[in-house]
Amino acid sequence: MKKKRKQRKQKKQDYTLLIHILFICIFILAILAFYIIGAQKNVNNLVKNTENMYKEKLSDTERLAQKKVNTEEKISIKKFQKYIFRYNYVIHSEGQIDNIIFKMPIPSDENEKQYISSLKISPAPKRTYHDGVNNIAEFNFKNVPSGKINITVEGLANLRTYDLNTAKALNKNISKEKDLKRYLNSEVLIESDDNYIKRIARKIEGKTQEEIVKNIFEYTQKNLKYTPFPGNIGALEALKTKKGKCAEYSAVMTALCRAKKIPARIVCGNIAREKEQKHNWVEVYFDKYGWVAYDPTVRETIINIYHNGKLIRQESRLDSSNAYMQYIASSRNEFSPWHLTFVAKGRGNEKIHVTENLQIKKQDKS
Numbered sequence: 001m002k003k004k005r006k007q008r009k010q011k012k013q014d015y016t017l018l019i020h021i022l023f024i025c026i027f028i029l030a031i032l033a034f035y036i037i038g039a040q041k042n043v044n045n046l047v048k049n050t051e052n053m054y055k056e057k058l059s060d061t062e063r064l065a066q067k068k069v070n071t072e073e074k075i076s077i078k079k080f081q082k083y084i085f086r087y088n089y090v091i092h093s094e095g096q097i098d099n100i101i102f103k104m105p106i107p108s109d110e111n112e113k114q115y116i117s118s119l120k121i122s123p124a125p126k127r128t129y130h131d132g133v134n135n136i137a138e139f140n141f142k143n144v145p146s147g148k149i150n151i152t153v154e155g156l157a158n159l160r161t162y163d164l165n166t167a168k169a170l171n172k173n174i175s176k177e178k179d180l181k182r183y184l185n186s187e188v189l190i191e192s193d194d195n196y197i198k199r200i201a202r203k204i205e206g207k208t209q210e211e212i213v214k215n216i217f218e219y220t221q222k223n224l225k226y227t228p229f230p231g232n233i234g235a236l237e238a239l240k241t242k243k244g245k246c247a248e249y250s251a252v253m254t255a256l257c258r259a260k261k262i263p264a265r266i267v268c269g270n271i272a273r274e275k276e277q278k279h280n281w282v283e284v285y286f287d288k289y290g291w292v293a294y295d296p297t298v299r300e301t302i303i304n305i306y307h308n309g310k311l312i313r314q315e316s317r318l319d320s321s322n323a324y325m326q327y328i329a330s331s332r333n334e335f336s337p338w339h340l341t342f343v344a345k346g347r348g349n350e351k352i353h354v355t356e357n358l359q360i361k362k363q364d365k366s
Helices: 002-076 164-170 195-203 211-222 234-241 246-259
Strands: 081-094 097-103 114-122 127-130 135-144 149-158 264-271 278-286 292-296 299-306 311-321 325-331 339-344 353-364
Touching: 081 097, 097 127, 097 149, 097 325, 097 353, 135 149, 149 325, 164 292, 195 299, 211 246, 211 278, 234 246, 246 264, 264 353, 278 325, 311 339, 339 353
Parallel strands: none
Antiparallel strands: 081 149, 081 353, 097 135, 097 339, 114 149, 127 135, 264 278, 264 325, 278 292, 299 311
């Protein structure tokens, strides 16, 4: 009997020990499961954070790459292009002329803007000289009978438009001219000290010179309507009548810049294409870049709209040439490409005038 009780007691102890061991195992397994789940969660979070960091980094990289592309598109150096030019001026005289003096600016080298080669002038001028800004060819004809005098200037021009984007890309001041006082003063047809012009200038604001010039450029384009009438009326009259051609657009922008104490001047030259060649545009001086070209002239172009081969309507669109045209510059701060003076002798009914024929052609790559 004792032996059986002892056996039952031993079994009970064994069951109790087994239960304890089982509980301990369950507890250990629970702890392990807790740590495993937590660790997996941490791993998942780590992976997720890593993926987010990678996406953010990739996004930043993509943004930087896109910014670089946009910057390269916005700030790019315009390429040089080669043109053959031939300017032919004809002096027509009636009656006996004692003396004719004909002066004209001739295209010359301009660092980073244009390079002139193979220049030929016929007949040879009496002299060529530099007036401080422009290269001038001067002709002197004496005892001229009724008839024609032909003057030809021809050569090669390797050029590009030195606009603000080109200036920023080069990032240097290429201007040799340091005396800028004359480009701040009021003068004939650039009436920057007129109260009417000064009132307009005061309303045009900007945080930087670049922003002010941009706003003046846009004001000029928005407030003038292109009207190809003869003669130069100047900035003041153009602003009052709100019309003009390239000479007036250029005079208005120049006058408004000067009224804001920003050096500006008019450039006279030729658009490098076969039609509408004679042109005026503007240069504005920046301390960092030197003289930078702006072309504020806006032309109104009639566009034909077709449908199924039939003309259905015409639309009027504004066209600014600054973005895509090349220019051969001849003179600064001048409205005319030439100046003519003469002394007549005889009855006083002598007459004289000049006509011109301009030919500009892009040179073949070959």
